[in-house]
Amino acid sequence: MPAPAGRGAAAERARLERQANEQKELEGLAIQRRMMGDFGGMGAAIDARLDQGVAKLSGERRAATDARVRSVCDRAAAMAESDGVGGDEGGERIVVSESRVSIGDVSVARRTPREPSLVPQPSFVPIRGHVALLREMLSEYDTH
Numbered sequence: 001m002p003a004p005a006g007r008g009a010a011a012e013r014a015r016l017e018r019q020a021n022e023q024k025e026l027e028g029l030a031i032q033r034r035m036m037g038d039f040g041g042m043g044a045a046i047d048a049r050l051d052q053g054v055a056k057l058s059g060e061r062r063a064a065t066d067a068r069v070r071s072v073c074d075r076a077a078a079m080a081e082s083d084g085v086g087g088d089e090g091g092e093r094i095v096v097s098e099s100r101v102s103i104g105d106v107s108v109a110r111r112t113p114r115e116p117s118l119v120p121q122p123s124f125v126p127i128r129g130h131v132a133l134l135r136e137m138l139s140e141y142d143t144h
Contacts, residue, residue, distance in 0.1 A: 015064075019057060026053045072136040092131050094124075103135040 033046040092104035100107050113119050 015060075019060065022053060022057060026050060026057070029053070068136075068140075072133055075132060092128075092135050094126060094131060094134075101138065103131060103138050106135055106139045108138060108141060 029046055029050050033043060033050065036042060036046070093102075095102040096110075099110055101110055102108075
């Protein structure tokens with residue numbers, strides 16, 4: 001995903017850094033749990049802390065993902081309302097080559113399927129809102 005600008009970007013970086021630190025702490029607890037077993041009766045307490053931490057992080061990530069999806073859908077809807085169908089006239093251009101797929105400024109390498117006959121070959125009408133949504137999805141795919 002493209003980096004957000006301004007104050008929002010700093011807040012997002014701080015949130016991601018905090019989550020990374022919490023994840024490291026959980027990993028440390030998981031290692032401690034595995035090494036200790038039930039020594040001293042601490043296993044249940046460590047398990048509870050792990051479960052609580054994992055639930056918190058997964059809830060935060062789910063909320064952040066939902067917010068990104070809503071934002072993309074809102075932008076796509078706004079583009080569709082203002083522009084209707086719009087192919088390349090001012091919209092982002094889709095370029096597919098043998099080795100890459102590009103939408104606007106986002107470009108990723110194409111993978112070679114093991115079973116090419118199972119890959120659909122749909123007709124595509126470049127509607128601006130759809131292309132914007134595909135670009136956002138492609139940028140997310142590129143970062144994972």
